Amino acid sequence: MSSLSLHKFVSPPLYISRSSSANYSTHSRHNSIKIHCSSSPLNPKVVVTRERGKNVKLINALAKHGIQCLEFPLIEHxxxxxxxxxxxxxxxxxxxxxxxxxxxxxxxxxxxxxxxxxxxxxxxxxxxxxxxxxxxxxxxxxxxxxxxxxxxxxxxxxxxxxxxxxxxxxxxxxxxxxxxxxxxxxxxxxxxxxxxxxxxxxVGVRHVDPLILEQAVATPVLSVASPSAIRAWVEVIPSVEQWTNGVACIGETTGVAAKRLGLQNVYYPPNPGLEGWVSSILEALKVHDHLQKA
Structure with a gap:
């Protein structure tokens, strides 16, 4: 997925109007998304998608395995x-x-x-x-x-x-x-x-950095904690069939929702929770690495 570019995942192409606040606006295939700039790690393996500030436990748990994360909130309350x-x-x-x-x-x-x-x-x-x-x-x-x-x-x-x-x-x-x-x-x-x-x-988050979005769709594993987050991700990408990276869900409810929406490589633990979620992420990464080496 690293060769994919942003314009393949945001349709129609960006329509940017500059302002003094450095905020831009674009249109996805479903709704208007405001865009702002932010920083991100250089080589993330996992996208974390809860509201900003609520991903700390998962980020810390994955850091113990040497895994870098990209924070890309998909929903807000x-x-x-x-x-x-x-x-x-x-x-x-x-x-x-x-x-x-x-x-x-x-x-x-x-x-x-x-x-x-x-x-x-x-x-x-x-x-x-x-x-x-x-x-x-x-x-x-x-x-x-x-x-x-x-x-x-x-x-x-x-x-x-x-x-x-x-x-x-x-x-x-x-x-x-x-x-x-x-x-x-x-x-x-x-x-x-x-x-x-x-x-x-x-509700689906309405502030998305286009550079972070490009990085997110190329990152091996997407981690999600609710059906709402899954729906928001599907809203961001124009074609579910074109995006085949791993989806690691916190539990069965979210995993079933991911499959119903057409996502293909879905992983979730038998018992919801942080420990099982991390295990599902590790499993998804293992499969991804195996496919890359094949």
Whole structure:
């Protein structure tokens, strides 16, 4: 992929208008993308795609294997339609469980929880990565308890394993507007009373450096942590068939989404999480290196 040039991946070609702020604009095949300049490593092996500043753990984990990364955020978070209801709901209603299925949902929840006066809450999280966002608050407060993590970090398993110690067990589920209905459907099927609030959403990033984009499409492995990131990547490249580098996903949900969108060389661990994600990245790199030597 190193021989591919940017114009093969952005269609139509760049239309650049210069300004004193050194910002430019172009058009991809789907939408308008604003472009700004940034620096990047000379020989990256992996593209990391979470919001800027949220890739540190993965970058550090890969650095232990001598792997350089290119930071290329594909998504950014925005307020959801129910965000304004969250702190009011926490103030007025007590729930037996609060279910959190992503780090961003956890951060949004904690802001509202503090605004509501830090009421007593019992939290169930989908996995260790999500649990980690509560680390600091657990040391400072005794009114928030992370009381449940499922045996496998998926929505389906969480919904099937969440403890139910009384007939009418209530659940508040602050979620991404783009999250599936698997949590509330699974819990409702077991008799839980579930209230879902769409407190945030994800949108494709609208600031892309053309030089970084060119480097990203030539980098051996793309790492992705959500279906939204996969969709954003497909929006950037004009032809899925022309791009055949490795895609290393954090878990099965993202991996399945990648395959459904036509990406070909997809890797993901059986159990979502940082350790498995790194293993999938290493596997993708190994296959890439083997093909290069063949």
């Amino acid at each position: 925005a307020p959801g339609p129910d965000l304004h209801k969250l702190h009011v709901t926490l103030t007025d209603v007590h729930f037996d469980w609060i279910i959190i299925t992503s780090p961003e949902a956890g951060l949004v929840f904690m802001d509202a929880w503090r605004a509501a006066g830090s009421p007593n809450v019992k939290v169930g999280v989908v996995g260790d990565g999500t649990a980690s966002v509560f680390k600091d608050v657990l040391q400072l407060s005794n009114t928030l308890e992370v009381a449940f993590t499922p045996s496998k970090a998926t929505a389906k398993v969480l919904a099937s394993e969440l403890p139910k110690d009384k007939e009418k067990c209530t659940v508040l589920y602050p979620a991404s507007a783009k999250a599936s209905c698997e949590i509330e459907e699974g819990l409702s099927g077991r008799g839980f009373i579930v209230e879902r609030l769409n407190t945030y959403t994800t």
